[in-house]
Amino acid sequence: MIRNLFLLLAIVSLSPIAEAQSYRVFFTDKGSSEHLLEHPEMLLSEAALLRRSMQGIEIDHSDLPVAPEYIKQIQRMGGKVKAHSRWLNYAFVEGLEAKELEALAFVKRLEYPKEHQSYLAGTQAQFDYGLGTTQVELLNGDALHQAGYTGKGVTIAVIDAGFTGALQATVLDSLRQSGRLLGSWSFINGDTNVYSGQGGHGASVLSVMAALDTGVFVGTAPYANYWLLTSENVSSETPVEMDHWLMAAEFADSVGAHVINTSLGYTTFDDSTDNFDYSDMDGNTTVVTRAADWAASKGIVVVASAGNEGAGSWQRIGAPADGDSVLAVGATDGMGNYANFSSRGPSYDWRVKPDVSAMGAGTTLINIVGQVSSGFGTSFSSPCIAGMAACLVQAKPNLHGEEIAWRIRRSAHLFATPNNTLGYGIPNFEFALNIGLNEDPKVLSAEVYPNPVNDKVYIQGDFSRGQKIQLVIYNQAGQHLMTEERNWQNQMEMLDLSQLSSGVYFLNISTNSMSHQLKLVKK
DSSP: OHHHHHHHHTTSOOOOOOSOOEEEEEESSOGGGGGGGGOGGGTSOHHHHHHHHHHTOOOOGGGSOOOHHHHHHHHHTTOEEEEEETTTTEEEEESSOHHHHHTSTTEEEEEOOOOOEEEESOOOOOOOOBTTHHHHHTTTHHHHHHTTOSOTTOEEEEEESOOTTTTTOGGGHHHHHTTOEEEEEETTTTBSOOSSSSOSHHHHHHHHHHOEETTTEEOSSTTOEEEEEEOOOTTOOOTHHHHHHHHHHHHHHHTTOSEEEEOEEEEEOSSGGGOOOGGGTTTTSSHHHHHHHHHHHTTOEEEEEOOSOTTSSSOBOOBTTTOTTSEEEEEEOTTSOBOTTSOBOOOTTOOOOSOEEEEOEEEEEEOTTSOEEEEESHHHHHHHHHHHHHHHHHHOTTSOHHHHHHHHHHTSTTTTSOBTTTBTOOOOHHHHHHTTOSSOOEEOOEEEESSSBSSEEEEEESOOTTOEEEEEEEETTOOEEEEEEEEOOSSEEEEEOTTSOSEEEEEEEEOSSEEEEEEEEEO
């Protein structure tokens, strides 16, 4: 199955980008791929299908590959396809004029991608964490490990630059020798070599989670499985790197990843006239942010570095940290104090960002030659959180990834009074584990429409006439915004949301013995 997944990547050329006009070409449909909906085993691995099944996520058109006949026709016309996305249904094309592409019957629209410049954010068990003690205990992560939740059976996809040093590091011997290093793929070169040519930033990030050398250095998810995916080309800054990130996220979904950690961010350009503006950090604009939100919708916990611009002229978070379903992580020192390099919020549309914070100043990690060292950057606070998120997934495998993210936000020490530097604060993972765990309610069947909603949403569910139900709306941080109790009277009930501003919310519908949670998008 994994072999077939790699073959899907071979649809496009992943050669170095030449200077040429480029477009994201969005297609009208999935063409000849439509029939594959009847054969989900041809679309996703067993692990991915199991994750979807456990979280109640259906296979839909977004899981279908881009129509191969559309790709081939563009290539026959002389176009070079550099990347593609099944979630957003487009191909990144160079070498053709806009009018040639727009004339194709299967082309819906073109998008001219901004050039960009990415930053690498920062160059039952009981462990002696060694030099990793502070960064684990700051999150009360040792409590999860002691309860037996060490990431075992959970897969983390690390989307980053190169992993030079990972093969030499003694603290990663267990990862390599136990078969928990599941594979690798370079979206820069189109091969499995992620260990040379793109630096060691990814290896440093990986070690924060995967290190397992008792008394020397133990990470936040020492028994998790890992995929190593390279999307960042450190020798050039081209628009297609964001598209390669999207391909990496789609690949992570297809192989059954439960968590994505990305310590990459996108803000400015070599040519200042093409810089992203702060207004682009609204959770909906950049392709990499849209990709991250799609990944979250598939049940993956998406954890991203907030950025290292807190003391610079930009100051703000970058993309994809601005995503409404992305767990953006800021940086603290070992005492929990804000590290002034850490990028600040809010998002442009005034959502709390970063979401949470962890140790990113003096974080223990491995360097480019595999030796235990330390580093500064939200690159290294992010995997502190991502590793612990994997432990939480192990404890609660049936929860949707976005609920895992909500538990992490809810457990943070500034939850009641968030700010623009630490967000909701430093999570307490023992608290996150125990939220509502004393009595897990049975799940009832309910649905809402329309969704996205303007003002009025209609609820339909398995309720008896006169049955008492409670409706609770809360935001992504878990703060209750409205609560209503009523006796069910009709086949469907209407809920007025006109007092809420645009954004993402959760509706919890419950009876005396059952509950159901739904995500709502308010236009």
